Amino acid sequence: MASLSIRRATRRDVPTIVRLIRGLAEYERLAHEMEATAGQIRRHGFGGRPYFEALICRRGRAAVGFALYFFTYSTFMGRPTLYLEDLFVLPEERGRGAGRALLTELARIALRRGCGRMEWMVLDWNTPSIRFYRGLGATLRKEWILTRLTGAPLSRLARRRPLRQAVTTTAGRGGAGRRSRA
Numbered sequence: 001m002a003s004l005s006i007r008r009a010t011r012r013d014v015p016t017i018v019r020l021i022r023g024l025a026e027y028e029r030l031a032h033e034m035e036a037t038a039g040q041i042r043r044h045g046f047g048g049r050p051y052f053e054a055l056i057c058r059r060g061r062a063a064v065g066f067a068l069y070f071f072t073y074s075t076f077m078g079r080p081t082l083y084l085e086d087l088f089v090l091p092e093e094r095g096r097g098a099g100r101a102l103l104t105e106l107a108r109i110a111l112r113r114g115c116g117r118m119e120w121m122v123l124d125w126n127t128p129s130i131r132f133y134r135g136l137g138a139t140l141r142k143e144w145i146l147t148r149l150t151g152a153p154l155s156r157l158a159r160r161r162p163l164r165q166a167v168t169t170t171a172g173r174g175g176a177g178r179r180s181r182a
């Protein structure tokens, strides 16, 4: 059997990335939420302002899995965090080391870039993956609740007048600081 290798994804991998994202969405029973197009992935990952990076795991020349990640920042640690958005290995390749190899490479990247931690979300019914992550020493933080604003509520918030009451100070112009309505 050909051996596994991992490399950074380039814009030539966009169709592969889209295919693997779709595979993950189907596994997670969220295919109906998968809207991303190749054009979006190309622009957002490999355009002028890249929002993410990705690793492709190959057996021989065939892509068998991927990891897509970006960096957030922990103000408490004062260090960046490697945030893993997607991790996926093709069904026929599972249990042969690709997932562990991808996470190992991500851990190396995290340390090279001065991150204090890696973080990702896992669905509560995904017990094989949860077992795997626990085995690596990861902890599950159930007290943190993912908070999401999207669609109409997001647009509604963006349209709201930002300030009911603005505070303006006249300090420096001889005044003692005065409140006024916006």
Ligand SMILES: CC(C)(COP(=O)(O)OP(=O)(O)OC[C@H]1O[C@@H](n2cnc3c(N)ncnc32)[C@H](O)[C@@H]1OP(=O)(O)O)[C@@H](O)C(=O)NCCC(=O)NCCS
Pocket: 024, 027, 087, 088, 089, 090, 093, 094, 095, 096, 097, 098, 099, 100, 101, 121, 122, 123, 126, 128, 129, 131, 132, 135
């Ligand atoms: C989770 C996943 C990325 C692990 O990749 P993998 O290549 O199967 O993992 P490896 O072969 O490196 O094995 C690592 C561990 O994964 C476990 N594992 C997790 N899910 C598995 C699955 N569906 N089939 C086989 N092994 C699985 C293995 O038991 C193994 O644990 P061990 O080493 O402690 O015995 C992969 O199984 C997968 O893509 N699953 C479906 C999508 C998914 O759950 N993604 C993660 C979302 S948070």
